[in-house]
Amino acid sequence: LRELNKLKSNFLSMVSHELRTPLTTIQGYITYLSTEKPGNLNPAQKEYLKISEETADILNHLIEELLDLSKIEAGGFKVNLKAVDMAEVINKAIVSLQLFADKQGIALENNLPSDLPLVRADKERILQVVKNLLENAIKFNQRGGKVCLAASNQSNDNKVAFCVSDTGIGIAEDELDKIFDKFYQVDSSGKRKYAGCGLGLAISKSIIELHKGRIWVESKIGAGSKFFFELTKYKD
C-alpha cells in the first residue's frame, strides 16, 4: 500500500510539472499578444484573448492545487512560521478577490477588530487559506449576498480565531466533515454549476494543521456558512 501511495504521489507530481511547463508558455504568449506589440487586435480578438487568459488562469490554479496535494502526500509541504499581521493578509486576500466578488454581485465586508495581535504563521500559506475560504464564500453564494471577515481575540487565550461567513447556499449536516476530504464536492455531478476540483479545503486543512491550529465549519442548508480557523498568538 505504501509503494502504491508513493507511485501515486510521483505520478501526480510528474503530471503537474508536465502540465505546468506548456501552460507557462501559453500564458506568456497570451500576455505578449495582449500588449499588441506583435500587431493590433480588433475587439473580437481582444475578447477571445481575455477568455483564453481567464481559462488559462483556472488551469494554472488547478495545477497549483495538484502540486500542493502531491507535496502534502509526499510529506514535503513545509511552513515557515513567523510573526504575521493578519489584517495585512486579509486585506491582500480581499483586494485579490474584489473583482470576482463584484462580478458575482457579492459584497465583501471586513469586520476585523483594530487591536488584532500578531500570530505565528506562514504568511503566504495563510494567505492561500484565506483566499480559498473567501473564494468559496463568494462562489457558493447568491447575487446580492454578503461575505464577512471577522476575528475574535480573547485576551485570556493564546489563540485567535478567524471567521469567513457567507449568506450562500449552506451545507447539509452530514456533509460538514466530508468537505475537508480531498476531491470531495457536495455536488460532483457533471452538470454542477460551480467550478473547482474539491482540493481547496483539504489543502487549507493541511496548512492549518501544520500551524498546529484548527479549522472547522458551521452551516445549515440555505442559511449560509461560517468557516473558522484558529492560530496561535506570536510571542517573542
Ligand code: ADP
Ligand atoms: P472546490 O471549491 O474546488 O469544489 P473545496 O475543497 O474548496 O473545493 O470545497 C469542497 C466543497 O465544499 C465544495 O465543492 C462545496 O460543495 C463545499 N463548500 C465549500 N465552501 C462552501 C461554502 N462557503 N458554502 C457552501 N458550500 C461550500
